[in-house]
Amino acid sequence: MSQNKSDAVWRGFMLKCPACGEGALLHHYLKVVDHCAHCGEDFSHQQADDAPPYFTILLVGHIIVPAMLTAEVIWHPPMWVDFVVWLPAIAILSLLLLPRIKGAVVGLQWAMGMHGLGAETKPAIKP
Numbered sequence: 001m002s003q004n005k006s007d008a009v010w011r012g013f014m015l016k017c018p019a020c021g022e023g024a025l026l027h028h029y030l031k032v033v034d035h036c037a038h039c040g041e042d043f044s045h046q047q048a049d050d051a052p053p054y055f056t057i058l059l060v061g062h063i064i065v066p067a068m069l070t071a072e073v074i075w076h077p078p079m080w081v082d083f084v085v086w087l088p089a090i091a092i093l094s095l096l097l098l099p100r101i102k103g104a105v106v107g108l109q110w111a112m113g114m115h116g117l118g119a120e121t122k123p124a125i126k127p
């Protein structure tokens with residue numbers, strides 16, 4: 001099987017095992033599975049910590065703020081429209097992206113052999 005780091009990141013983003021692309025990577029919304037149900041790859045040491053929320057906030061902000069400013073300049077909507085449109089958009093986008101971004105971070109960590117603090121670094125995918 002030919003594989004590179006971008007495959008592992010994409011498989012993680014699609015919430016699949018970065019090793020085989022078949023088994024689920026997360027359960028209960030944000031919990032990383034201990035082992036892939038399909039190939040048995042060990043994910044028990046994977047810790048994404050604060051990276052997924054950070055990248056989610058960064059991405060959602062870069063999507064919502066320009067859209068909000070553009071709408072403000074073009075239509076000048078009243079304040080209540082901003083609350084009704086943008087607050088749910090921020091919440092929905094954040095909830096949809098957070099697990100996928102966590103999957104992508106775990107996929108990259110797995111590909112680079114980053115298996116938790118103090119663990120030996122041994123890349124799953126050679127550079």
Ligand SMILES: [Zn+2]
Nearest residue numbers: 017020036039
């Ligand atoms: Zn797998």
